[in-house]
Amino acid sequence: FRSGLRTFGDLDILVPREDIHRAVDLLAMQGYRGPVVTEKDANMDEVDPEEIGYLQPQFFTLLRDMPGHGLGNIRVDLQWRISETHFAFSLDSDERWSQLKPVAILNREVPSFILDDLFLILCVHGCKHYWYRIKWICDIGEILRANQTHDWSRCLATARTLGVERMVKLGVLLARDLLQAPVPSQLSERIANDSRVAANARWISKRLFAESEGRTSTKRALLFYLDMKDSWSDRIKHCMLYLWQFLAALVTPTQKERALLRLPKSLQCLYYVIRPLRLSAKQLRSVFRRA
Numbered sequence: 001f002r003s004g005l006r007t008f009g010d011l012d013i014l015v016p017r018e019d020i021h022r023a024v025d026l027l028a029m030q031g032y033r034g035p036v037v038t039e040k041d042a043n044m045d046e047v048d049p050e051e052i053g054y055l056q057p058q059f060f061t062l063l064r065d066m067p068g069h070g071l072g073n074i075r076v077d078l079q080w081r082i083s084e085t086h087f088a089f090s091l092d093s094d095e096r097w098s099q100l101k102p103v104a105i106l107n108r109e110v111p112s113f114i115l116d117d118l119f120l121i122l123c124v125h126g127c128k129h130y131w132y133r134i135k136w137i138c139d140i141g142e143i144l145r146a147n148q149t150h151d152w153s154r155c156l157a158t159a160r161t162l163g164v165e166r167m168v169k170l171g172v173l174l175a176r177d178l179l180q181a182p183v184p185s186q187l188s189e190r191i192a193n194d195s196r197v198a199a200n201a202r203w204i205s206k207r208l209f210a211e212s213e214g215r216t217s218t219k220r221a222l223l224f225y226l227d228m229k230d231s232w233s234d235r236i237k238h239c240m241l242y243l244w245q246f247l248a249a250l251v252t253p254t255q256k257e258r259a260l261l262r263l264p265k266s267l268q269c270l271y272y273v274i275r276p277l278r279l280s281a282k283q284l285r286s287v288f289r290r291a
Helices: 017-029 049-054 094-098 115-128 134-146 153-162 165-179 185-192 195-208 218-227 232-251 255-260 265-290
Strands: 011-014 059-066 072-079 101-105 108-112
Touching (some): 017 072, 115 134, 115 165, 134 165, 165 185, 165 195, 195 218
C-alpha cells in the first residue's frame, strides 16, 4: 500500500452492522464527535438503531479536530453497507469477513478485502456515482495494471452471482479506453458484445470532459441504474427495492421525531404517523420560502 498514490478527503471504515455502536464508542473515546452543533446532538448515545436498519445514508460521520497537525477536521465514515439497499448488492457475509487479509498502512496492519472483492466494491461504487470522478477510474486501472497475471474468473463468477457483472464490465471498459489499462482476456471477452456497457461508457466519458457536466436528472440516473442491471428480473427488483426504501424512509421514526414530541411507550406507535407529517410540513415550508 502506497498512501501517496491516492488522495482522499475522508476515511471509510466498514463495520458489521451489529458492531456500529461499539465502533462509535471507541471513536468517541479518541475524541471524535458527530458533525453537529448542540451538546445534546453530539451525544454518542444518540445513534439510532432504526436508522441503521432502515434509512439512508448507510454511514455515520464522525469528526476530530487536529489543528496542531495542520489537518483541520479528520473525517471518518463508519459504514455498514457497500451501497444503498436498492442496488441489491451486499458482501456482508460471514464468508467475506473470514476472507479479509492484512494490509500495511503507516507501519500498522489493518484488515481489508481480498483483491476480487475489493474490485467488485470499487466498480459498484463508481457506478453508484456515475463514475463522475476520474480518480475512481484510475483505481480500476491501477488494480488491473498491478495484477496482470491475476485469474479474474472468481471475480466474474461472484459478479454474476450478485448481479453486478455489467457494472464490472463498465469499470474495466472505462479504464481501458481512458487510461489504456491492460485488460485480461477473461474480462475483455465479456465486454466485447455488450452494447449497453459501450453506450454508457461513451456517456460517462462525455460527461467527464464536458466544460460543465451539469446535474444528472432523476430520470437519467434511473435509466443508467437499470442499464447496469444484468437481467430484467434484476431491474424489477431494483425498482421494488427503491420503492420500499423510499416508503421505509418516509414512515420510520428517527431521533428528530422523538425529540419533537416525547410519547409514553404505549403511544410510541404514533411516531410512524408523526414522521410523514413532519416531513410534509418541512416540504411545505421549503415551497413557501421559494415562492
